[in-house]
Structures are given as structure tokens and as C-alpha cells.
Amino acid sequence: MNLILEFDDFNPHPEVDCLAEIKAFVRVFPEIKLTMFTPALYKDTPLYSNPTWCDEVRKLIKSDNLRLAVHGCYHTNEEFKNIDYQDAIRTIVRAESIFRVAALPFIRCFRGPHWGINQSTYNALKWLDYTHVYTHEDYKELADANQDVTNVIYDWNLSGLYIPPRKKDVFGFSDGFQVIVGHGHTHNVCGNGIQESSARIDDFIRTYTPKFNFADEI
Ligand SMILES: [Zn+2]
Numbered sequence: 517m518n519l520i521l522e523f524d525d526f527n528p529h530p531e532v533d534c535l536a537e538i539k540a541f542v543r544v545f546p547e548i549k550l551t552m553f554t555p556a557l558y559k560d561t562p563l564y565s566n567p568t569w570c571d572e573v574r575k576l577i578k579s580d581n582l583r584l585a586v587h588g589c590y591h592t593n594e595e596f597k598n599i600d601y602q603d604a605i606r607t608i609v610r611a612e613s614i615f616r617v618a619a620l621p622f623i624r625c626f627r628g629p630h631w632g633i634n635q636s637t638y639n640a641l642k643w644l645d646y647t648h649v650y651t652h653e654d655y656k657e658l659a660d661a662n663q664d665v666t667n668v669i670y671d672w673n674l675s676g677l678y679i680p681p682r683k684k685d686v687f688g689f690s691d692g693f694q695v696i697v698g699h700g701h702t703h704n705v706c707g708n709g710i711q712e713s714s715a716r717i718d719d720f721i722r723t724y725t726p727k728f729n730f731a732d733e734i
Contacts, residue, residue: 518695519726520734521717522650522670523710524587524627525702526552528566529559534702535572537710542581545721549580551731552702553587553627553650556614564618573620583730585625585650586611597632604640612644623732624648631655638662648732650699668734674700675707678720695734696726 525532534552541548556563564570576582588595589611596604608626615622625648626641633655641649648666651659659667672678678696698717700708710717720726 517724517726518729519720519724520551520695520697520729520731521549521674521700522551522553522585522697522731523700523702524553525558525591526554526584526587527558527561527563527702528569529561532558532701532703533569534710535569537702537714538576538582539572541714541717542576542579544718546581547728548721549583549728549730551583551585551623551625554584554615554622555587555591555629556589556611558591562614562618563620564614570618570620577621583732584615584620584622585627585648585731586615586622586646587627588629589614591629594628594630594632596628596637597630597634599634599636601636601639604637605643608640608644623730625650625732627651633658635661638665641665648734650731666734668697668731670697670699672696672698673708674698674710674713674716677716695729697731697734 538550589607624646626646627650628637631652631654633651635658642665646665648668650668653669700710700713703709704712
């Protein structure tokens, strides 16, 4: 079994930063891979505003424990739900340029704030060579209409325990057969914050001893 752990809202803004929790996981599980969906500019805080934070993040990326995915630019309410094509391009490019100024590499993997996405955004993402869209059951029709990118819907909301699929012996799966996507937040919201889920994540890893994948490795 393989495990993808992905969290929304990573940014140096103190409300949503979780660098300490990431480092704590890496201390216990040195092989762990965590993907952070990162708004480039959260509540007026651009990624580059805290160079020390950026240095620490870069170290974790280098040690292959962390990757950053794009979670919009300004993280306004459903930023990409009603946007037109030109604006979607402009907003994603602005986000990317903030990552670049911060010298933080990112993967071409996207989720809109509050899951919001529309066809114009899909078109913009394809134009910008994005490979993965992390989306929600509510947007399944749109995902089905855009199968030229990899659409991913999570299997495990980290707010609760992982429930294996019925009648399947997950212990019997060969490596790589099954990828479980666990979804949460960098801060304590929706009951799935990285801190409040840490005991459940810890139990899962000790129970299933999964291999770790980043969000773009599916
Ligand atoms: Zn968010």
C-alpha cells in the first residue's frame, strides 16, 4: 500500500504555518513524504515574506520529505469557481511568480481554495502544463470531462479513522497496488488539522507500514 498525505493552506502566515508539525513527523518517520497545498499569498502574506521559513521549507524539499503544490494565489473564497479563462491564467501565473521569488519549487498539481474550480480553470491549468487536479466529489462531473489531467479525490478525510474498503484485505495488496490519499489542513479546521490528526496518521503508518508518495506520484 502507498500513502499520499496532503494538507491545505501551507504558508508562513502564523495561522496556517505547520513547519513544526512537519519536522516532528520527519523525526519519527524519516521516509515520510508530505504534500502541502500552498496559497502563494495568504491574508496578504506572500511566501517570500519570511526568508528563514523559506530556508527551512527548502531543506525539507531537498531531503525529499516535502513538496509544495499550488492552492491558488490569494485564497479568497472559492477563488477559481467563477473565474474566466484570462483571469485564471493571470492568477495562477501570479501565484507561480511568488513561488519563484521565494525560490521555492512547486509541483504542477493544483487545488482551488474551498475546492472551487470551473472549466476555465481546467483550461488554464492545461495551458500551464499542470498534471494533477485534486478535487472533490461535488466537482466529479467536471473531473470526468477533463480526463487529460489526473483528477484525484481523497480516500481518507484525516478527521476520522481510516476505514478500509469492504471485503478487501488491504494487508494483502502488493506494493503500489493501492494508493490511499489522506486529506487534511495545515491548521486545526474541519477536524482534520495536521496537529489534531497526528495520532491517527501515526497509527495508520504503524498499522499498514505504507510506502510514501507525493501528490504528483499517482
Ligand atoms: Zn484552503
